[in-house]
Amino acid sequence: MSNPDEKAKGRLTTRTVAMPSDTNPAGDIFGGWVVSQMDIAAGICAGQRAQSRVVTVALDGMSFIRPVKVGDILGVYTCVESVGRTSMNILVECWVRRGRIGQREKVTEGMFKFVAINDEGKATPIPREEDLPDYVNNNFHDH
Numbered sequence: 160m161s162n163p164d165e166k167a168k169g170r171l172t173t174r175t176v177a178m179p180s181d182t183n184p185a186g187d188i189f190g191g192w193v194v195s196q197m198d199i200a201a202g203i204c205a206g207q208r209a210q211s212r213v214v215t216v217a218l219d220g221m222s223f224i225r226p227v228k229v230g231d232i233l234g235v236y237t238c239v240e241s242v243g244r245t246s247m248n249i250l251v252e253c254w255v256r257r258g259r260i261g262q263r264e265k266v267t268e269g270m271f272k273f274v275a276i277n278d279e280g281k282a283t284p285i286p287r288e289e290d291l292p293d294y295v296n297n298n299f300h301d302h
């Protein structure tokens with residue numbers, strides 16, 4: 160059972176329903192599917208921060224805390240943890256609503272590192288936060 164006082168870190172970036180086609184042989188949701196959902200959401204967050212194409216370069220501290228079940232609503236929360244010259248760390252947490260309406264629980268967390276790239280696929284500098292459009296800054300300040 161998750162701590163009822165614990166809150167998701169970051170901003171709700173994607174929501175989806177875990178389907179029967181996403182299960183492993185034991186009938187629980189396949190871990191690779193969850194990581195894929197996390198990578199998609201982290202890429203949205205990183206792309207907004209970088210205002211460019213981004214690629215995943217590393218994944219640290221991935222924890223599978225509880226299983227995801229068919230029918231759970233999976234909400235993926237993201238926040239920009241730190242920004243380097245061309246890379247950034249995106250903290251990602253997945254929370255489920257069991258069977259669409261039940262208890263809300265944190266199921267995974269991990270730190271995804273993305274690099275901003277240009278049209279040639281080369282690393283490119285990330286803009287300063289103060290140079291971002293308002294809608295991006297608002298996104299990053301509402302959590």
Ligand SMILES: CC(C)(COP(=O)(O)OP(=O)(O)OC[C@H]1O[C@@H](n2cnc3c(N)ncnc32)[C@H](O)[C@@H]1OP(=O)(O)O)[C@@H](O)C(=O)NCCC(=O)NCCS
Binds near residue numbers: 214246276282
């Ligand atoms: C991302 C990529 C363009 C970087 O190229 P590169 O020649 O390593 O570029 P750099 O050496 O200038 O490094 C760029 C930044 O990425 C960081 N970085 C690169 N590889 C990294 C790794 N494996 N782990 C952690 N950080 C890494 C560097 O520290 C640097 O950060 P900074 O600019 O904030 O200081 C190249 O590694 C790449 O294309 N990788 C494949 C990405 C991909 O296809 N992902 C999807 C996999 S299916």
